[in-house]
Amino acid sequence: MAPRPKLSGIQRQALALYRGFLRAARLKSPEERQMIESVVSAEFRENARSVDRRNFVYIEYLIRRGKRQLDQLKNPDITGLSTLRINKASSIP
Amino acid sequence: MAAAALLRRSPAARVLLSPALSSRLVASKPHSSSPAPPPPPSSTTTTKTFSIYRWDPDSPSTKPHLKDYKIDVADCGPMVLDALIKIKNEQDPSLTFRRSCREGICGSCAMNIDGDNGLACLTKINADDKASTISPLPHMFVVKDLVVDMTNFYNQYKSVEPWLKRKDPQSPDKKEILQSKAERAKLDGMYECILCACCSTSCPSYWWNPEEYLGPAALLHANRWIQDSRDQYTKERLDSINDEFKLYRCHTIKNCTHACPKGLNPAKQIDTIKKLQLGA
Numbered sequence: 426m427a428p429r430p431k432l433s434g435i436q437r438q439a440l441a442l443y444r445g446f447l448r449a450a451r452l453k454s455p456e457e458r459q460m461i462e463s464v465v466s467a468e469f470r471e472n473a474r475s476v477d478r479r480n481f482v483y484i485e486y487l488i489r490r491g492k493r494q495l496d497q498l499k500n501p502d503i504t505g506l507s508t509l510r511i512n513k514a515s516s517i518p
Numbered sequence: 519m520a521a522a523a524l525l526r527r528s529p530a531a532r533v534l535l536s537p538a539l540s541s542r543l544v545a546s547k548p549h550s551s552s553p554a555p556p557p558p559p560s561s562t563t564t565t566k567t568f569s570i571y572r573w574d575p576d577s578p579s580t581k582p583h584l585k586d587y588k589i590d591v592a593d594c595g596p597m598v599l600d601a602l603i604k605i606k607n608e609q610d611p612s613l614t615f616r617r618s619c620r621e622g623i624c625g626s627c628a629m630n631i632d633g634d635n636g637l638a639c640l641t642k643i644n645a646d647d648k649a650s651t652i653s654p655l656p657h658m659f660v661v662k663d664l665v666v667d668m669t670n671f672y673n674q675y676k677s678v679e680p681w682l683k684r685k686d687p688q689s690p691d692k693k694e695i696l697q698s699k700a701e702r703a704k705l706d707g708m709y710e711c712i713l714c715a716c717c718s719t720s721c722p723s724y725w726w727n728p729e730e731y732l733g734p735a736a737l738l739h740a741n742r743w744i745q746d747s748r749d750q751y752t753k754e755r756l757d758s759i760n761d762e763f764k765l766y767r768c769h770t771i772k773n774c775t776h777a778c779p780k781g782l783n784p785a786k787q788i789d790t791i792k793k794l795q796l797g798a
Binding site for chain 2: 477480485486
């Protein structure tokens with residue numbers, strides 16, 4: 426095995442959150458599981474690419490938001506999730 | 519417009535403004551022969567500057583900052599919430615804040631105004647010339663602009679089990695559990711709490727230990743159920759909060775009583791709990 430890089434606390438939190446989502450996805454139906462896994466992995470990969478690794482305020486905000494969403498997903502009454510894309514037509518000056 | 523302005527401003531404030539107005543106009547006219555310089559704009563239009571904390575999670579690279587907004591207070595309601603709504607309507611629709619009842623009963627608009635926690639719908643706009651600083655509740659995670667994450671606060675309230683717990687089985691004819699007037703009077707000063715979080719977020723002890731210390735609001739509610747004569751789990755309630763961190767992080771700083779917008783006294787209720795712990 427290649428020597429593993431020493432992960433910082435915040436990196437471990439993000440990976441733990443990702444693992445939590447995958448584990449929650451396992452408990453849903455197979456089609457939903459695939460949907461959840463694709464949405465979650467797409468979001469995590471996009472944020473890993475675009476967010477500056479030193480921007481701790483924003484990363485902590487994303488982790489908190491993710492934890493809240495994970496708590497909602499863990500609820501057995503929730504059957505799945507869906508996403509929609511908002512096109513930001515204009516930005517407020 | 520002048521008539522509307524008269525209706526909105528209180529008579530006292532109007533009286534305060536006019537002597538200052540006239541004295542400033544007189545002083546600015548140096549010589550009777552030379553033309554009078556135009557009066558300074560601030561004395562005729564009652565403008566007030568608000569420095570409002572802004573942070574947008576959708577543009578993560580911008581750091582949180584204070585943004586200034588000037589509004590004409592003569593054309594605005596007397597409360598800070600009126601000013602915020604006016605700014606949102608006319609100047610910056612992206613300003614985000616929680617609000618609901620506009621009468622101080624829901625607790626949604628709790629924020630820090632000029633250093634003191636309070637409800638925006640109950641805090642009058644300070645009439646002086648200094649800029650007013652509006653920021654979110656201190657030491658809470660910010661979701662956007664003035665909106666904070668209250669989940670920890672609500673979880674602490676839930677952990678206190680704020681419902682009636684009885685050991686006796688319910689009477690077969692489902693009669694009310696009777697309570698005398700004196701017993702009901704013991705709950706005054708606790709049942710009025712609207713869970714606005716002004717007290718807990720003003721407590722330095724809560725700032726340094728938000729996860730472990732329950733905070734004045736949750737402890738006030740714990741006492742509300744401990745004092746309720748109909749509740750039969752008093753000993754269990756006292757034992758569950760008899761903890762070094764849950765209860766005894768309180769060092770009687772008394773910021774909570776100062777901050778409460780409903781005039782409640784959480785410090786007194788925490789004191790009552792501590793005294794009961796000695797006896798139990």
